[in-house]
Amino acid sequence: MAELVYPPVIVLARSVFRALGIRFTVEGSEHIPAEGGAVLASNHVSYLDFTFCGLVARPQKRLVRFMCKESVFEQPVAGQLMRGMHHIPVDRSAGAAALSHAVRALKEGEIVGLFPEATISRSYTLKEFKSGAARMAAEADVPIVPMAIWGGQRIYTKARKPDLGRGKAVMLKAGEAFRPEPGADPMATTAELHRRVDALLHELQDRYPQEPTDDADRWWLPVERGGTAPTPERAKELDAAAVAATAQKRREKLQKKKR
Template sequence: MSRRRIGFWYRLAAVIAKPPLLVLFKRDWRGMEHIPADGGFITAINHNSVIDMFSYGHFQYNTGRVPRFLAKATLFETPIAGALLRGTRQIPVYRESTDAYGAFRAAVEAIERGECVAFYPESTLTRDPDQWPMTAKTGVARAALVTKAPVVPVAQWGANLAVPPYAKANKISFFPRKTLQVKAGPPVDLASFYGKEPTPEVLKEVTETIMAAVTDLLEDLRGEQAPEQPYDLREVLAQQRRKAAEEGTK
């Protein structure tokens, strides 16, 4: 998809979303030159607010290359949002169903047709106490190895200051106006992984390479250093289950 073919539905979504974004937030956008002008590609983005899809979406819309997001299938069933999601050709994710693989297949097909598919590799809002990226799932690595398309890392910060992850209503604050910081970096060099068998070890290494690039960009935006080891939600939950089991035997 070229920079000129945005389409009616995406333009309609922009008409609806951009005015409140312009009123409620300031912007600090960097790295637009790293968004490819032509051809299919992948973006990998950190996830720290329920509204950061709009922050990143606004950024990339202004480059002329619109992304296709992977979104929960239930969102497509809502009247207004569902119509916009279908019209802008977002990709429904049917978790824990016989069609769970369909989203990955649709993403690969879109990339091979020359479109951009946006991945939130963490798959959910970060649980890290300081809102750094967590360990990620391997879907983005699988798509990268299958398509060999450029993987552009993107970091964002600011939407979470207005609407923190998992925040209650009394923690939401749009004023004073926050700055939506979005920074894209150069494509991650994954050439050394091409041709390798996509074993769990290889997929884990590719995923970590991509997430390291995203985290580096976020460190620059925040002017801080991320933890040496990313927050591992699965390990934390496993520890909680072990603790609960131990307490249950006492």
């Protein structure tokens, strides 16, 4: 397919990254297939993850088609860019269409990226995984490449204002690909994917080169690492409250339209 939008966007993104002085560590690119379809599945800590995660595939000269919530495609400028880069819209109330779209792309030899947690982890620990990655990999008969990202939450994440200060470190690592066995239980494959991503995430956290500057700067670390991020239990409560608030806004919007 013609790539008129994606390459210029990559050039622009890299210019922005340089301007921000982001210190990237990118590892495991050799695990990205040089050709053919694959599912790239990562943890999710920031709004910029899909922009960062694609860097792992660049040494193999591959582009990643990310699955993103449909509302992004409805925005005038962002929507045009997302469609131009052939990313995949996801309507969470009707996920079958997105799954079929992703499987088709995989069978056509594309790399499809997704975040099995579905939403950003407020605790910065790994949440439960949805089974979509396992299901689409099995249906398309392609491997899954687990990966982890760490540090992006310090730049722009949920419930925090963007911090564009220079010099923050962002680490990315892809792990060894694995292929679901024919007829494998998707929940078992999902559990194995979770285990692999969790191991990669802990490795990056162990090697992260920067420490909090003071106690107030410990917000981006999980509680288990001496940080002040919400506990997983508290994060789940906050997520539930956010979902309820969004649903209420939708109901109010519908009521206004009916008047």
